[in-house]
Amino acid sequence: MLRFAPSPIEDMNIGNLRVAIFNYIVSKQLNEDLVIRIEDIDMEKNIEGKDKEIIEILNLFSIEYKSIAHQSDSLKYHQKIALQLMSQKKAFACFCSDDKLEELKQEAQAKGNLFAYDGFCETLSDETVLNTNAPFTVRIKKPDENIKFTDLLKGKFDYAPLEVDSFVILNQGKKPTYNYACAIDDMIMDISMVIRNENHILNTAKQIHVRNSLGYTKEIKYVHLPSISNETISIKSLIDEGFLPSTIANYLVLLGNETPTEVFTLEEAISWFKIENISKASLTFDIDKLKLINKKHLETIDDMRLSKILGFADNDIGKLGKVFLEEVSTIKEMKEKIALIFSSKATCKGFEEEFTKVKECLQKAPFFDNFEELKIYIEKETNLKDKNSFEPLKYILTGTNTGPNISNIYALIKNYLGEIVR
Secondary structure, three states: OEEEOOOOOOOOEHHHHHHHHHHHHHHHHHOOOEEEEEOOOOHHHOOOOHHHHHHHHHHHOOOOOOEEEEHHHHHHHHHHHHHHHHHOOOEEEEOOOHHHHHHHHHHHHHOOOOOOOOOHHHHOOHHHHHOOOOOOEEEEOOOOOOEEEEEOOOEEEEEOHHHHOOOEEEOOOOOEOHHHHHHHHHHHOOOOEEEEEHHHHHHHHHHHHHHHHOOOOOOOEEEEEOOEOOOOOEHHHHHHOOOOHHHHHHHHHHOOOOOOOOOOOHHHHOOOOOHHHOOOOOEOOOHHHHHHHHHHHHHHOOHHHHHHHOOOOOHHHHHHHHHHHHOOOOHHHHHHHHHHHHOOOOOOOOOHHHHHHHHHHHHHOOOOOOHHHHHHHHHHHHOOOHHHHHHHHHHHHHOOOOOOOHHHHHHHHHHHHHHHOO
């Protein structure tokens, strides 16, 4: 099984989504299940409803998963296994205050040393622990040997015991810390591969140490993805700006990767994607490249589907949206162009009198299938010629005097003329 493990303390961003997409693709390639694990153990920081929003975004991107689990539901297992570690003398109660720990940290930094717990409470007798009423955390004993693992993308890693440290696994409220809960959950869920961002590399060593201490021998494969320099960009904000989910997914797979074609779907990527071929270098999210790919996706989208995205149910409106791809690259920009067509126009600068005449004429005009026929009719009825007729006519029909050829637009809006010239 693979897992995507977001935290409900922030918006889903492009870095999170990239991890989710790669987990989805690889789970399909390996024919293994993907589970969504909401890592919500930091209760004070959780944002209400954020877990539901995360799932909605995954569904929007058609990322299939077997089930959804909340890390907080496994609290009893986290605590029970911590007690097991303590009984086996692989973990211990730590009564050191935050002030004392901060003092040790400052001393280490002043000497230019790596901060590590000094082991003071590790040697306390059971009797001393039993007779101490102060609040305590639970720490796992640092490993006796180096923790080694191989990343499928980045190669071999080797962490000394001091780097892994005797870290806290249960806080004073007896709630599990991130690395401990994550290690236990991956073990309980029988996770076979972990794909996540490279800022978790040291966490991987700590989590392996937890499982080693429990005698868990199954090897979990790891892939730590290179970071995206501006990865905190919100997915919701990109959707609101009018980027298609298919575009965002396309771009995130393309980023730092060699692909057989620039434009593709996630389903197509499953057949050729190789996670070990991803660039190892850090990456930068390029909004202009995203716009270019979005435009290409919009060019090929079904007309009726595009129409519904734009708020209609008419093939012609889908076609109309594509006409504006000469100027725009997002759904939001496309909607703005179409909104101009249906907006109320009070006058046309520089052609105020002509505007009134043309508008009154249009309101009484019969239906014309062809724009040239309508144009001739307007000129005849208003006695206006050339730009004195054309400029106000184009403005009334489109809300602007620039843009695509008016005859191309008219063919797609002629059935809405009554609403447009109201």
